[in-house]
Amino acid sequence: MTEATTVCALADLIPDRGAAALLPSGEQVAVFRTGSGELFALSNIDPFSRAAVLSRGIVGDLRGVPVVASPMHKQHFALRTGECVEDPAVSVPVYPVRVESGRVVVEAR
Amino acid sequence: MAQRLVVVGNGMVGHRLVSAVRERDGAGRWQVEVFGEEARPAYDRVALTSYVDTWDEARLRLADHDSEVTVRLGDPVVAIDRNARTVTSRSGLVRGYDALALATGSYPFVPPIPGHDLPGCHVYRTIDDLDRIREAAGRLRVGRRAALVVGGGLLGLEAAKALRDMGLSPHVVELAPWLMPLQVDEGGGALLRRLVTSLDVTVHAGTGTQAVEQDGERLIAKLGNGTELDVDLVVFAAGVRPRDSLAVEAGLARGERGGVAVDATCRTSDPAVWAVGECACVEGRVYGLVAPGYAMAEVVADRLLGGSATFAEADTSTKLKLLGVDVASFGDAHARAEGALEVVVNDAVAGSYKKLVLSDDAATLLGGVLVGDASAYAALRPLVGRPVPGDPVGLLSGAVSAGALPADAQVCSCHAVTRAAVDGAIAQGCADVPALKACTKAGTGCGSCVPMLRQLLTEAGVEQSTALCEHFTQSRVELFEIVRSTGVATFSELVTRYGTGRGCDICKPAVASMLASLGGGHVLDGERAALQDTNDHFLANIQRNGTYSVVPRIPGGEITPEKLMVIAEVARDYNLYTKITGGQRIDLFGATVEALPAIWRRLVDAGFESGHAYGKALRTVKSCVGSTWCRYGVQDSVRMAIELELRYRGLRSPHKLKAGVSGCARECAEARSKDFGVIATEHGWNLYVGGNGGFTPRHAQLLVSDVDSETLVRLIDRFLMFYVRTADRLQRTAAWLEAMEGGLDHLREVVVEDSLGICADLEAAMARHVASYADEWRGVLEDQEKLARFTSFVNAPGTPDPTVSFREERGQRVPVLLGVPEVVGR
Known part of the structure; x- marks a missing residue:
C-alpha cells in the first residue's frame, strides 16, 4: 500500500497555478489545479536546472495538452505524463493526486 | 600562379568589385590588393546622412573582405606606369598588376565663386567632411545658427538634413527653378519645396550663389536675386565630378565631359585597365548613382573570371526619403519621349504628387515621379517599358499588385533580382523577408522593394504569421488594441472571445503586461496572479538555484547614508549576497520565497519601494552627478533622472526599459546605450531613443535637441506610450524602431509633429499611469491573501x-x- 499525504485544501490552490508540497520522504511535489478543475502532481525538480521550481511555472496548454513551463528556461512538461514537450527523452516523475472531502491528497509513487 | 588584380579606390563600388571577384573566384585565380585614400575601412556613403544620428562610423561600415585580400588604407595610388604595368602609392609602394581596376569615384564640385575657400566653407562627401562640419557647428556660439547649402539636388537636401540634425537652420540655394531638378518635374518640385519648408529648411530656388564674404566670425552669402544671407557655415553640395586625373596622367582616354572612357565591358583604352563607378564614362555617360556602379563592378568581376557580361544602360530610378519626405523618380520621369502622355494626381491636402508617363498610345508605362507618398514605387518601377496594367489613376493610388509583375521584371534594382528569382527562392522554401534577403540579396540595397517581397510571399501563399502564439492569431499590437477598445479586463474572457485553448507561458504574461499598461490595479490581483511569470509572481528575480534577488528602487542612483545602512542591515540580517548593479542600485541575492515578505517589510518601512528589476517595465534612470557638483555639468542631471524615474516607475511595457541622464556632453551616464537617453546641452536637453546594451548593442538616435524640461518629459511620455502600444512582445525599443516603416523620421513625425493626431491620447494615457502608480510590494504587504x-x-x-x-x-x-x-x- 502506498503512502498518501494530505497537502492542502483544494481552495488553497489557485486555478492555473501550482503549489509545492513536501512529502514525508523528503520528495518535493508540484501540485497543479487547472482552470478546468483537473488536478495534477509532478516532481517539483526541473530536470534541466536541477532547481526545485516547477510549481512556480505558468500553466497552460500546447495543442490541447495541459502543460507547465519551467520558470527557469521555459521547457514545457505535460501535466498528465511528465514528458518534456521539447525533448521527449526527458520526463519528470508524476504522482497520483485526488480530492477527498475538499482536501488534496498526493500518493507516493 | 595567381594573377595580380590591383583595385584603386576603396569606396562602395571598389569594395563591391572585390567582393564580386572573391565570390566568383573559388579557384584563387586572382590575388587582390586594394589601395584606398581614406584611412578608414569602406563604408556606405549613400547612408552618410545617418552618420549624424549616432556619430558612430562603425554603423556605416561595409563587410570586411576575407583575409586573402590585402587592403591598404590611407595610401592612395598616385601614379600608373602602363608600360611596366605597375602602380605607385603615396607611401612609395610599387606594385605590379596583371589587371588594374580604377574605382576612384568622384570629387565634390565647388563653383569657383569668390570666397568659396574661406574658413567655414565645406563640402559634403566623406565621413571626414561631416566630422569637420560637426566640429565647426560645435564651435558656434549661442544665437541663431544658420547654414547655407549650395545645391538643391539629392546631395544638397541630404546635407540640409544633416545640418538640421546638428541643430542648425539650413538655407538651400538651387540654380534650377525647383528642387531636385534631375529627378522630379515642376509639379513635384513645388510640393517638395512646400514639404521641406515646413521642416525648417528655407529654399531659394531659381537663383545662384554669387559670392561668400567673411563678416567677423560669420559669413555673408550673396545670392543672384539680391538676397544676402547671414550664416555660420556654407556647405557645397552642387554635384560631383569624376576623379579621372590619375587615368588621364597615365594617358588613358577620357570621356568628352570627363570620366575614364570605357566600353560596355568597362574596359578602358588599355585592355589591362578597367574603370567602374562614378569615375567611369561608359559609352559616353557618367553615372552618379551606386546601383549602376555595382552593375559595372559585377561586369568586371565576371570578365576577369572569363565571363562575357556587358553593361547595359543603367536604370537610374531612385527612391529616397529626404528630410522625411518620400521622393521617387523612375524611367522617363521628364516625359522626354515623343508624344508622351502624363497622368498627374496632385493632392495638396494629403501632401502627395504622383505622375505617370505613358507612351503616345497610353499603352506602355514609360516612367513617373512620386513626391510625398512613394508607396507605389516598388510596384510601378518594374513595369517601366511594359503594358500599363489597368487604369493609370488606379495605379497611382497603389492599386497595382505584385501579381501583375511579369516574371522577368526586376523586383530589386539594386541587385538586379527578377520576380522569377524571388518566386524561385520562395519555391525553395524561403518563408519570410529575411530568408529572401539572405537567399537572393533582394531588399538588401535601398530596401524599397521590401513591401514587394512581402506581397510576393503572400501571392505565393506563404503565410507570414504575426500570431502571438498558438492561442491567439492576433499580433501583440492587435491584441493591445482589442483590450484597449473593448475594455476586456481578464485573460479568460480575452482567450474565450478572441483566442483558443487555455493560454501558455507566452500569451499569459503578454496579456498580463497589457492589462497592467492599460489600467491600474495590482499585478497580482485576482486571476492576474496566475498569468505572471515567476519573477512578476514573486516580485523578485529568480536565480539559478531557485532563490530570488531583491532590488529596491534607488531613483537616479541617489541615496542617503541612512538608507544605505538599511540595505546593509537587511542584507546582513538575511545573509544576502550583495552586489552593485550597472543601473546604480543594489541587488541582494539568495532570498528564499518565504523570506521575501519579511525582507520587504523592513525595506518598505524604511521608505524603499519595488525597483521592478523583475518586470518588463521601467528599470532605472541612471545619472551622472550633474551640475550640482561636477565642474563640467551644464544641467542638473540627477534631479531630472529622479523626476523621470519616479514618473515612469511601474510602467509595464513590451520589454524592459532602461534610461539615463547625463549632465553634459561627456556623457558619464552612458545615456546613449539606453532605451531613452537624455543629454544636457547649454540650452536644455537632447533626447536620444532606441539604444541598448546586451546581445546586440545599439546606440540611441537623436530624436530632438535643445528642448526644455517640460517639452522633454512630454516627448518621453509620448514615445513610451507609443512604444507600449505598438511594439511586439519582447521587442526592445531599438528593434521596434528598426522594424518601423519610415524609422526614426516616422517616429519623429508621430511623437514630435503629431502626424497621427494621437499625442494628446498618448499623454493622457501616461497621465493615468502616473496618477495610478502604487508600490507593488506595499500592496502585497497590506493584503493577507497575496502574502499567503x-x-x-x-x-x-x-x-x-x-x-x-x-x-x-x-x-x-x-x-x-x-x-x-x-x-x-x-
Whole structure:
C-alpha cells in the first residue's frame, strides 16, 4: 500500500497555478489545479536546472495538452505524463493526486 | 600562379568589385590588393546622412573582405606606369598588376565663386567632411545658427538634413527653378519645396550663389536675386565630378565631359585597365548613382573570371526619403519621349504628387515621379517599358499588385533580382523577408522593394504569421488594441472571445503586461496572479538555484547614508549576497520565497519601494552627478533622472526599459546605450531613443535637441506610450524602431509633429499611469491573501526548500550548484 499525504485544501490552490508540497520522504511535489478543475502532481525538480521550481511555472496548454513551463528556461512538461514537450527523452516523475472531502491528497509513487 | 588584380579606390563600388571577384573566384585565380585614400575601412556613403544620428562610423561600415585580400588604407595610388604595368602609392609602394581596376569615384564640385575657400566653407562627401562640419557647428556660439547649402539636388537636401540634425537652420540655394531638378518635374518640385519648408529648411530656388564674404566670425552669402544671407557655415553640395586625373596622367582616354572612357565591358583604352563607378564614362555617360556602379563592378568581376557580361544602360530610378519626405523618380520621369502622355494626381491636402508617363498610345508605362507618398514605387518601377496594367489613376493610388509583375521584371534594382528569382527562392522554401534577403540579396540595397517581397510571399501563399502564439492569431499590437477598445479586463474572457485553448507561458504574461499598461490595479490581483511569470509572481528575480534577488528602487542612483545602512542591515540580517548593479542600485541575492515578505517589510518601512528589476517595465534612470557638483555639468542631471524615474516607475511595457541622464556632453551616464537617453546641452536637453546594451548593442538616435524640461518629459511620455502600444512582445525599443516603416523620421513625425493626431491620447494615457502608480510590494504587504502565496511548501510553510544550500566565496554566501544535471539545458 502506498503512502498518501494530505497537502492542502483544494481552495488553497489557485486555478492555473501550482503549489509545492513536501512529502514525508523528503520528495518535493508540484501540485497543479487547472482552470478546468483537473488536478495534477509532478516532481517539483526541473530536470534541466536541477532547481526545485516547477510549481512556480505558468500553466497552460500546447495543442490541447495541459502543460507547465519551467520558470527557469521555459521547457514545457505535460501535466498528465511528465514528458518534456521539447525533448521527449526527458520526463519528470508524476504522482497520483485526488480530492477527498475538499482536501488534496498526493500518493507516493 | 595567381594573377595580380590591383583595385584603386576603396569606396562602395571598389569594395563591391572585390567582393564580386572573391565570390566568383573559388579557384584563387586572382590575388587582390586594394589601395584606398581614406584611412578608414569602406563604408556606405549613400547612408552618410545617418552618420549624424549616432556619430558612430562603425554603423556605416561595409563587410570586411576575407583575409586573402590585402587592403591598404590611407595610401592612395598616385601614379600608373602602363608600360611596366605597375602602380605607385603615396607611401612609395610599387606594385605590379596583371589587371588594374580604377574605382576612384568622384570629387565634390565647388563653383569657383569668390570666397568659396574661406574658413567655414565645406563640402559634403566623406565621413571626414561631416566630422569637420560637426566640429565647426560645435564651435558656434549661442544665437541663431544658420547654414547655407549650395545645391538643391539629392546631395544638397541630404546635407540640409544633416545640418538640421546638428541643430542648425539650413538655407538651400538651387540654380534650377525647383528642387531636385534631375529627378522630379515642376509639379513635384513645388510640393517638395512646400514639404521641406515646413521642416525648417528655407529654399531659394531659381537663383545662384554669387559670392561668400567673411563678416567677423560669420559669413555673408550673396545670392543672384539680391538676397544676402547671414550664416555660420556654407556647405557645397552642387554635384560631383569624376576623379579621372590619375587615368588621364597615365594617358588613358577620357570621356568628352570627363570620366575614364570605357566600353560596355568597362574596359578602358588599355585592355589591362578597367574603370567602374562614378569615375567611369561608359559609352559616353557618367553615372552618379551606386546601383549602376555595382552593375559595372559585377561586369568586371565576371570578365576577369572569363565571363562575357556587358553593361547595359543603367536604370537610374531612385527612391529616397529626404528630410522625411518620400521622393521617387523612375524611367522617363521628364516625359522626354515623343508624344508622351502624363497622368498627374496632385493632392495638396494629403501632401502627395504622383505622375505617370505613358507612351503616345497610353499603352506602355514609360516612367513617373512620386513626391510625398512613394508607396507605389516598388510596384510601378518594374513595369517601366511594359503594358500599363489597368487604369493609370488606379495605379497611382497603389492599386497595382505584385501579381501583375511579369516574371522577368526586376523586383530589386539594386541587385538586379527578377520576380522569377524571388518566386524561385520562395519555391525553395524561403518563408519570410529575411530568408529572401539572405537567399537572393533582394531588399538588401535601398530596401524599397521590401513591401514587394512581402506581397510576393503572400501571392505565393506563404503565410507570414504575426500570431502571438498558438492561442491567439492576433499580433501583440492587435491584441493591445482589442483590450484597449473593448475594455476586456481578464485573460479568460480575452482567450474565450478572441483566442483558443487555455493560454501558455507566452500569451499569459503578454496579456498580463497589457492589462497592467492599460489600467491600474495590482499585478497580482485576482486571476492576474496566475498569468505572471515567476519573477512578476514573486516580485523578485529568480536565480539559478531557485532563490530570488531583491532590488529596491534607488531613483537616479541617489541615496542617503541612512538608507544605505538599511540595505546593509537587511542584507546582513538575511545573509544576502550583495552586489552593485550597472543601473546604480543594489541587488541582494539568495532570498528564499518565504523570506521575501519579511525582507520587504523592513525595506518598505524604511521608505524603499519595488525597483521592478523583475518586470518588463521601467528599470532605472541612471545619472551622472550633474551640475550640482561636477565642474563640467551644464544641467542638473540627477534631479531630472529622479523626476523621470519616479514618473515612469511601474510602467509595464513590451520589454524592459532602461534610461539615463547625463549632465553634459561627456556623457558619464552612458545615456546613449539606453532605451531613452537624455543629454544636457547649454540650452536644455537632447533626447536620444532606441539604444541598448546586451546581445546586440545599439546606440540611441537623436530624436530632438535643445528642448526644455517640460517639452522633454512630454516627448518621453509620448514615445513610451507609443512604444507600449505598438511594439511586439519582447521587442526592445531599438528593434521596434528598426522594424518601423519610415524609422526614426516616422517616429519623429508621430511623437514630435503629431502626424497621427494621437499625442494628446498618448499623454493622457501616461497621465493615468502616473496618477495610478502604487508600490507593488506595499500592496502585497497590506493584503493577507497575496502574502499567503509567499510560502515554500503549501503543507509546510515555515520549512525552507531543503535542496537550497550555500557556500562562502570572498566573504559572502553563494549557491552550491545542484550536482551534475541529468540533462543539459539548451
